Amino acid sequence: MNAPPVVEWTEAGRPRSARWRSENGSPPPHRIVIADDRTRADEAYKLACEGTALLWRGDFHNARQLLTAMARRIDRRPRKALPADAAQAFHRHRAAQNQRARILGMLLIPLDAAYAVPLHRAPDVREACIRAYGAPEPVPAEASGPAEAAGPPEAPGPAEESAAPAATLVSLREVLALIGANEWRKKGVEIPALGGDRIHPHYGVFSPARGEYVDLVAEAPLPSRELAFDIGTGTGVLASVLARRGVRRIVATDQDPRALACARENTERLGVADQVEVVEADLFPPGRAPLVVCNPPWVPAKPTSPVERAVYDPGNRMLHGFLNGLADHLTPEGEGWLILSDLAEHLGLRPHAELLDAFAKAGLTVLGRLDITPRHPRARDTGDPLHMARGAEVTSLWRLGRAR
Template identity: 50%
Template sequence: MLQTEKQYVQWQENETLHNAVWLSESNHMPPARIVLVDDTTTADDAYRLACEGTSLLWRGDFHNARQLLQALGRRIDRTNERSELRKMKKAANKPNAASVQGIPNLFHQQRQLQAQRSRILSRLLLELDANYVSQLRRAPDVSAACTAAFGPLDTAMDTSCVLSFRDLQGALGAAGWREKGVPIDSLGLSIFPHYGVFAPTRHEYVQLLLDAALPDTCDVAYDIGTGTGLLAIILAQRGVPQVIATDLNPRALACANENFTRLELTAVQLQQADLYPTDAPLANLIVCNPPWLPAKPSSSLEYAVYDAKSAMLRGVLQGAKQHLAEHGQLWLIMSDLAEHLQLRTRDELLSLFADAGLSVKYRLDTQPKHGRSQDDSDPLHVARSAEVTSLWCLTLI
């Protein structure tokens, strides 16, 4: 899931061949063509080069690079606005059958445009030394944020690394979340997400987990795909004496561990596992908030949002029979956005439950209030504004 093999990037500068570790969170290959750019490079030239596939290694003032990135973003947006998307957006916002049929296309097209935008913007690069220090004029101290996000570099082996400004901005943003935390008002606490871990900035489902009645016996619970640890924290706070939380992503495990430690939770154990824990007692309750959209993730950062071929959803449902104790319950947190985007039907979801030998005991619903669901300039507003997030309480048939 995460890039593990070290890759290198090379470029010619002052008649010398330079070599540096290549860091890319989007798993982009090291660039084959690099030109040096600085404060004298115009945004139009930079945009043309980036669109042609050339990467731009920034040698000017740090803050001017940020402005160049914004200028590139505006050029991409202007081009996209002129494109087909605009027509499709108009069609998708008309509530008639023909326009509703355009929604899956619109979703895929929007993802393609986002991927293309990310590819172009990711071509603006900077070099940091092996301690993540930038030699650019007016560069801030990014070393702690990069170490937290990407891990330390091998200072004995490598003298520098090259990464995109976008990835650097992601690392700086994540460092801010990690320091300030995301307040979860209904719990009266903050969760501290790490870089690359699903951040519960939109957490309408927390109230569902507080409202659902625990099974009569609830000695052991699992939280499958724990991310920051949020659901496990809710269960521990509700008094479940043993909560076993799993995730595949090592960053999630480190993050959840930090959150549990901050809250001095002793009831929660962590396991790196593909879905279900091993060597664990049967569960009276299994909770899972899988990625909600059945589509292929295009980078490691998207694994918490997109579930290719609904693999996690199917795996959790199919495994319930083997892991639930008698009278146990599976609480599945799902939004129906996939249904509004016509990526899955309600009947297909119900068939997945039935195929796994599960029946619906009850369902709790809530309507998201986050900004995106209310943004009527979003091409997918029709789908997003109709979204409902549910806690499905499932039991073995």
């Protein structure tokens, strides 16, 4: 295994270092300055825009307020009109989102070796961190040398009162996401297709909060109740719906460790673990099934975080992988259910003809199609820069069979 990234900075005239953690893969910042309750939002915003990270040593609640103030300054900036071309508009919108995330990600907080936040009025984030990151690891030697262990100097000023040695630095934005994800995991997401029972998404696993695609799987006529494959199961929601519909055995695959753990936990919680076998695989398990279900990422673009891999798929890798392997994993009269939004078509990222051509090249024929329109608020938000595409979106369940 590669050594964890280490970030270095100078504090109170002493060299410091700690492990660097970033879920979206951001590199350790090259320059860090200390910030506290006296730091003004304009100053913090300017430094963050210039690529300087701010390590917070003040009150945790004040750090949240500073983050909000920085976000307001980003949102107040004059916006360039998006181009008329839908694909160009999408890419420019994504670039603006990524720039916003980069700037806000420059506000850092420390975590100690047990994932506690050594700041005044900080919440207990240890459970959220353990669930997302796993058990705390030994601190690398670079992050626990004499300079780090020495702690703050004598008679510290206000910026140094909380300058406890840090095992890890992480962006405040990421920690807030951890807290929110942990609450969602506890609360769960109600799924009407499961009779109102809840799916509990893990951190980094896409939540089925937008549930119209689940309703399609709950309503489509089953070709068989003997066996089904659920490709890219995520939370296990579709496998659980199929089990509740009476499919006697479902093999649910994924290659993400978080998703595998999440699906197993949810199928146990819902009482369908005896029917659902969760296995690690890149797309298909061995063998053939009379029903193979897949809900791949809908938009061919680059993800910027692990959870975005459920939405963005560069080059339609999973879509084409599923289609090209489907015929070899279907029984002669079997069906493949492809659940796919046409949002990428409205954004100019994947022509409809390209999808139909992919079916034909994979030796598949269309047996039928069920459509549903989105119910999520963004579909009706006229202030969304991509409203025209979102408002026209339709999600489909394509029933595919082997071409004769």
